[in-house]
Amino acid sequence: MTDVIAERESKVIQGRTGAWEIVIGLEVHAQVSSKSKLFSGAAVGFGAGPNEQVSLVDAAMPGMLPVLNRFCVEQAVRTGLGLKAQINRKSRFARKNYFYADLPQGYQISQFDEPIVGEGEVEVEREDGSFFTVRIERLHLEQDAGKLIHDLSPTESFVDLNRAGTALMEIVSRPDMRSAEEATAYVQKLRTILIYLGTCDGDMEKGNLRADVNVSVCRPGDYEKYRETGSFKHLGTRCEIKNVNSFRFMRAAVEYEARRQIEIIEDGGKVAQETRLFDPTKGETRSMRSKEEAHDYRYFPDPDLLPLVVEDAWIEEIKQSLPELPDDKRRRFISQYGLSSYDANVLISEQARADFYEKAASGRDAKLVANWTTNELLARLTKDGHDIEDSPVPPEHIAELVALIEDGTISSKIAKQVFDYVWAGEGSPKAVVEKHGLVQVTDTGAIETAIDQIMAANPDKVEAVKDKPQALGWFVGQVMKATGGKANPAAVNDILKAKLGV
Amino acid sequence: MAIDAATVRKVAHLARVAEPEDRLEALAQELNGILAWIEQLNEVDVQGVEPMTTAVEATQPLRDDAVTAGGDPARVLANAPKSADGFFIVPKVVE
Structure with a gap:
C-alpha cells in the first residue's frame, strides 16, 4: 500500500499588507557513528579531557596528510541508500577556506561540486497523519570543527580540538517545508532513519545531530510557481539560522525569523541574505557579522586527496545489509497486524519498540498487544524515564497478559491491575493472577x-x-x-x- | 581576467597575508602576468579528456576505523604560544 501524499500545507501569516507564507530548507549535520575521525586515527567521543582526542593531522601540523576512513564512506553510502538517493560512484573532497580559531588547517575538508550522494527523498508524516515529501538535494562528507570556550577568560578564548576532524554527513534538503511543524517533523523522521541505519546516533543533546535552518517568506502562490518552474526568483531572500539544536528552538527560530523578515519587507526594506544566530535565551535571531566575509570560501579540490571511487560491488554489499527502513516497517505493521497508522507510527519510531512489539505480538491478538504496548507500557516507561530497552516488563509478559485476556481468564479491567503488579516486579502475569486470586469469575x-x-x-x-x-x-x-x-x-x-x- | 588592487587587498585579507597598500598595485600586475601565462593552457583542446589528478593511476587509499592516534595533549600543545589546562589559548574571538 502507498501513503496518501497530501497537498503541501503552508502556514499563513497575516502581515499588515496581506498574507505571507514560510519556506524552509534544512542543512542537517549528522555525526557519523565512527570510532575514529574522518581523516585521522584519533578517537571520536564525548567527555574526554581537552585535546586528548587530537592527532597531529587534526592539529594541522605541517606535513601531516589525511587518510580517509573506510567506515565513514560506508555510512555515507548507507545513509544515501536509506534516503533513496543516488550514490555517486566518483566523488571528490574540496577545501573550504576560512580562518577561525576552531579550524587549525585554515580550511575545512568538505565536498563541493562532486558530493558522494546526490538527490533523494524523505517521506514525512505530519501530526494530523497526512504525509508530505521532502526532496534531498545532496549528502556530503566533511570534517567538524573544534570547540571554543569563551567564558574562562575575559580577554582570551580556549580551544579544544577534540571535535576537530570528526566525520559529519551534511544532508541538504530542498526548500520543501512550509511551517516550523513540518521542519521539525522532517528532522524527526530523518533522525529515525539515521538511527535505524546505525549511521548516526541522533543524540541532539550532545550535538551529534544539528540543523542550520534556511528561512524565507513569500506571498501565497509564489511557492507553487517555484515548484513549477524550479526558479528561485519566485521565493524571498533566505537567511540561514545557525545554532538550532533542539526541536523547540527550531520552532521558535522559524517563527521569529519569518516575522522579522515580513516586518522588514512591509516597512519597505529588503531582507539581506546572511547567516544569523539563534539566541535561545532571548528567543530571537541576530546577525553573525563575523561570518559575513567568511562566505568567500574559495573552494578547490584538495590536492592531498585523490577522487573517491565507490565500486558497484561495494554499494551492492551495503544495500544487502540495510535493515528494514521505518516506512517499510510502518506499512508492514499496518498490513500484517492490522494496526492503525497512528499506532504503527508510534511503534516504528524506535527500532527497539518495533522489535519489542513484534516479539510480544507473535501468536497473539496483534491489535490488543499494540494497545497494551502503546497505551500502558510506553506511557508508563515515559513517565518513569525508562527506555524500552530497560523496560521492567519484558515482551513475553505483555504476550502472556494478552493471552490471559484472550482466553477469558481475566477481564481487561483486571488486566490493568495485573499489569501494575507485573510492573512492580511481582512476577509474570500468570503468577500474579494466581498469587492475588484475580481469575475472572465465569462461574x-x-x-x-x-x-x-x-x-x-x-x-x-x-x-x-x-x-x-x-x-x-x-x-x-x-x-x-x-x-x-x-x-x-x-x-x-x-x-x-x-x-x-x- | 584582470586583477585589480582591490581584489588583491581582499584576497590578501582572506588569506591573512599582510600586504602594505603601496605593494597592491605591483602585486596585481604580477598576478595578472602569471594568470595570463597560465591562460595559454586554454589553447589546448581537452574535449573528452578526463581531468588528470595523478601522474600514476591510483585510487583513494582507505583506512580501517580504528583508534591509532591521540591521547597526548602535551605533544599537540607543544608548539602553542600559550596553553593551560590542556587548552590552546588564543586572543578572544567573538561568536
Missing part, C-alpha cells in the same frame, strides 16, 4: 448468587430499573464490588438483564 452460579443477594437487599432499585433501564449500571457495579471485580462483565450483564427483565 454463572457464583454470579447468580451475588445478584440474588443484591436484588433481595434492594427491592426499590429492582422496581426502579423496570422504568429506567439505564439504572442497570448500578447493579453491574454492585455485582463487581461483591465479586472483587473478578466477575466476567459480559456474563454479569446477561444474567442481570434476564433476572431484572430489562
